[in-house]
Amino acid sequence: MTLTTKRLPLALACALLASATTGAVSAADAAPAAATSAMLGFTPENAAAQRALEQRFDAALSASEQREWLKLMAAEPNHVGSPHDKANAEWMLARFKEWGWDARIETFSVLYPTPKTESLELVAPGHFKAKLHEPPVAGDSTSALPGALPPYNAYGGDGDVTASLVYANQGMPDDYKELARRGVDVRGKIVITRYGGGWRGLKPKLAQEHGAVGCLIYSDPRDDGYGAGDTYPKGGWRPEDGVQRGSVQDMQQYPGDPLTPGVGATADAKRLAIADAKTILKIPVLPISYADALPLLRALDGPMAPAAWRGGLPIAYHLGGGDAAKAHLVVKSDWQRKDIYDVIAVMQGSTEPDQWILRGNHHDGWVFGAWDPLSGNVALLNEAKAIGMLAKSGWRPKRTLVYASWDAEEPGLLGSTEFAEAHADELQRKAVMYLNSDTNSRGFLDMEGSHSLQHVLNEVAAGVDDPETHVSVRERARARMRVDAASGRASPEDKENAAIAAKGGDLPIGALGSGSDYSAFLQHLGIASLNIGFSGEEDQNGVYHSRYDSFDHYDRFGDPGFAYGVALSKVAGHTVLRMANADLLPLRFSDFSDTLARYLANLHATVDDMRKATQAQDALLDARAYALVSDPTRPVGAPVRESDVPAIDLAPLDAAAKRLQQSAKDFQAAYDARVAAGSAVTPAQQHDIDAAMARMEQALTDPDGLPGRGWYKHMVYAPGLLTGYGVKTVPGVREAIEQRRWDEANRYSVITARVIDGYREQLDRLTASMRK
Ligand SMILES: [Zn+2]
Numbered sequence: 001m002t003l004t005t006k007r008l009p010l011a012l013a014c015a016l017l018a019s020a021t022t023g024a025v026s027a028a029d030a031a032p033a034a035a036t037s038a039m040l041g042f043t044p045e046n047a048a049a050q051r052a053l054e055q056r057f058d059a060a061l062s063a064s065e066q067r068e069w070l071k072l073m074a075a076e077p078n079h080v081g082s083p084h085d086k087a088n089a090e091w092m093l094a095r096f097k098e099w100g101w102d103a104r105i106e107t108f109s110v111l112y113p114t115p116k117t118e119s120l121e122l123v124a125p126g127h128f129k130a131k132l133h134e135p136p137v138a139g140d141s142t143s144a145l146p147g148a149l150p151p152y153n154a155y156g157g158d159g160d161v162t163a164s165l166v167y168a169n170q171g172m173p174d175d176y177k178e179l180a181r182r183g184v185d186v187r188g189k190i191v192i193t194r195y196g197g198g199w200r201g202l203k204p205k206l207a208q209e210h211g212a213v214g215c216l217i218y219s220d221p222r223d224d225g226y227g228a229g230d231t232y233p234k235g236g237w238r239p240e241d242g243v244q245r246g247s248v249q250d251m252q253q254y255p256g257d258p259l260t261p262g263v264g265a266t267a268d269a270k271r272l273a274i275a276d277a278k279t280i281l282k283i284p285v286l287p288i289s290y291a292d293a294l295p296l297l298r299a300l301d302g303p304m305a306p307a308a309w310r311g312g313l314p315i316a317y318h319l320g321g322g323d324a325a326k327a328h329l330v331v332k333s334d335w336q337r338k339d340i341y342d343v344i345a346v347m348q349g350s351t352e353p354d355q356w357i358l359r360g361n362h363h364d365g366w367v368f369g370a371w372d373p374l375s376g377n378v379a380l381l382n383e384a385k386a387i388g389m390l391a392k393s394g395w396r397p398k399r400t401l402v403y404a405s406w407d408a409e410e411p412g413l414l415g416s417t418e419f420a421e422a423h424a425d426e427l428q429r430k431a432v433m434y435l436n437s438d439t440n441s442r443g444f445l446d447m448e449g450s451h452s453l454q455h456v457l458n459e460v461a462a463g464v465d466d467p468e469t470h471v472s473v474r475e476r477a478r479a480r481m482r483v484d485a486a487s488g489r490a491s492p493e494d495k496e497n498a499a500i501a502a503k504g505g506d507l508p509i510g511a512l513g514s515g516s517d518y519s520a521f522l523q524h525l526g527i528a529s530l531n532i533g534f535s536g537e538e539d540q541n542g543v544y545h546s547r548y549d550s551f552d553h554y555d556r557f558g559d560p561g562f563a564y565g566v567a568l569s570k571v572a573g574h575t576v577l578r579m580a581n582a583d584l585l586p587l588r589f590s591d592f593s594d595t596l597a598r599y600l601a602n603l604h605a606t607v608d609d610m611r612k613a614t615q616a617q618d619a620l621l622d623a624r625a626y627a628l629v630s631d632p633t634r635p636v637g638a639p640v641r642e643s644d645v646p647a648i649d650l651a652p653l654d655a656a657a658k659r660l661q662q663s664a665k666d667f668q669a670a671y672d673a674r675v676a677a678g679s680a681v682t683p684a685q686q687h688d689i690d691a692a693m694a695r696m697e698q699a700l701t702d703p704d705g706l707p708g709r710g711w712y713k714h715m716v717y718a719p720g721l722l723t724g725y726g727v728k729t730v731p732g733v734r735e736a737i738e739q740r741r742w743d744e745a746n747r748y749s750v751i752t753a754r755v756i757d758g759y760r761e762q763l764d765r766l767t768a769s770m771r772k
Pocket of ligand 1: 362372373409438516
């Protein structure tokens with residue numbers, strides 16, 4: 001369900017690209033095929049053998065096979081519980097077996113609501129009945145097929161409500177503050193929000209917390225319809241009847257089956273009653289098209305919406321809130337359990353069978369799911385076939401490969417989460433890393449994940465050719481990072497990343513929030529994880545989670561020719577193969593410790609900025625400035641006075657991070673000496689060192705987890721409570737500061753420092769054993 005929205009508009013990006021690629025490009029990066037630099041974790045001799053293996057792997061990949069598989073897998077609706085989603089799982093099982101993998105389907109039984117009754121009417125002024133339907137589109141061969149679920153939001157509440165409408169912009173916390181300043185209250189009302197600004201599920205959750213009785217979420221054409229470009233089928237953007245479905249499960253509490261938090265949803269698992277499941281909302285929610293939203297928004301009166309809230313529809317955007325515009329919303333779901341089908345394929349390691357390298361992508365879609373997720377899934381299948389061909393020629397990975405195609409990602413990461421919870425102990429003992437992908441398309445390589453994996457991913461990306469420009473995919477990503485940071489909209493962090501990128505070495509990888517299947521592995525179990533994919537040159541947003549996310553759309557607008565499907569297979573496959581075959585695991589903890597130091601500097605800056613902003617606002621309030629500028633005919637109240645920002649004691653964290661930087665340097669020296677010694681490493685020593693390295697990420701978890709959401713145990717990376725997919729680094733401290741819970745910030749500074757110290761002590765022990 002990944003959807004990245006931080007991109008620059010394409011035209012601007014292209015216009016600037018030509019000048020940016022003339023920056024510093026290392027010789028190895030400019031000519032990826034000739035890259036001969038050192039390979040982390042490999043002796044020079046074994047590195048040469050690994051490169052030869054990767055060339056044989058690449059030769060077995062096929063763009064035309066990926067295209068053929070995508071067409072087949074996206075031929076019918078693939079939502080959870082649909083016959084074709086199950087048929088795809090069985091088809092993949094047969095392919096994995098044919099390719100020489102030891103494969104099985106693992107089934108879980110999860111709560112999966114499907115719509116039974118849905119209706120939306122404007123009852124005053126006048127009458128309008130929403131269509132809530134996506135009609136066939138010329139030239140899209142699957143758009144007329146039966147069998148799809150109507151557009152809906154999974155895990156919203158059941159309800160039948162008639163109430164006044166309020167337009168709440170994107171329905172994020174600041175939007176409610178603005179409504180309050182304009183005297184608009186949402187209690188007892190139906191809130192209409194537009195997509196964007198934060199995760200979809202937060203919109204109804206915040207509406208519910210503010211007392212609303214229903215929530216609508218519509219796609220404004222300014223964001224992903226005609227305001228962005230030509231609409232489907234002329235272009236790829238959202239047509240007027242296109243609807244973005246999606247989960248509104250409260251995933252910031254915990255993802256997965258709402259009834260089995262923390263344990264696998266096996267047939268005999270102990271289950272919560274539906275009423276007790278914390279992640280199911282209470283109010284009815286419905287996603288709608290802009291054709292259905294227009295009459296509702298046009299009917300609103302009351303104050304004009306602030307300028308930034310106005311979208312691309314041909315109306316004056318009002319806030320409503322009075323009695324003039326009333327709607328009747330009915331949503332009733334069938335709250336049944338459904339079986340879901342994870343396809344798990346294993347290739348035993350020859351020398352380290354109990355060290356697992358995991359690779360996954362999901363296979364369920366909201367409808368056909370050609371972009372999301374099957375484009376990434378066919379790349380994964382292509383890797384599995386190529387690895388199978390290597391195995392048939394007598395090769396074996398040293399460590400065990402586990403390939404997984406997850407079911408039920410869309411409703412809330414269910415397939416991966418239930419698998420991770422069901423096998424938690426074994427995964428924590430054996431898993432070395434998890435590599436995820438999801439939607440893939442033309443463009444730039446996105447790299448996110450655990451920073452101990454930053455260097456191996458960079459080495460791999462420096463050796464894969466970009467299909468459009470023929471520099472390495474890393475050089476192209478570097479150019480994009482630098483160009484984006486030069487734009488007026490870049491964040492301080494973007495600029496800092498670009499400055500690192502400009503030096504020509506490793507690109508900084510992003511931290512993981514949520515939004516795809518890595519969450520349970522990384523944030524619940526503490527398994528080092530990566531999430532990769534290409535994007536940025538497409539019209540994806542226009543069909544995201546709609547019926548028009550089809551093979552025909554993808555073939556025209558996603559990745560015509562499937563060259564980026566093959567590029568994804570190369571980046572993912574090379575990473576997996578290097579992790580599987582390295583003499584010592586290619587993890588570099590100094591990249592993590594350096595990144596952590598940056599996060600802490602950023603935390604200090606956040607505290608300082610908040611303090612200055614609070615003081616500035618206090619001065620305006622003291623001077624009655626807001627009251628004096630308010631137009632008495634259109635009054636806007638002053639913002640609420642915020643609490644002063646006290647001194648936050650980040651010293652324990654700073655000290656822990658500094659100690660860790662030294663320890664990570666010491667470790668790296670010992671590691672390099674070991675790899676240089678090559679054959680001096682006995683198999684037993686290697687086994688012990690690898691096992692200890694693989695468990696390092698787990699030392700970043702705390703058994704009690706984050707405040708109020710103990711499922712999330714990682715103390716450095718978490719999805720934001722008020723951002724949804726967006727990451728919060730050092731979340732225990734950062735979120736407490738941002739939400740002005742000062743005591744909690746001080747407490748989590750100490751708790752997080754203790755976790756960092758524990759990580760360092762484990763690393764010191766590893767360094768000592770490496771020197772023996
Ligand atoms: Zn997806």
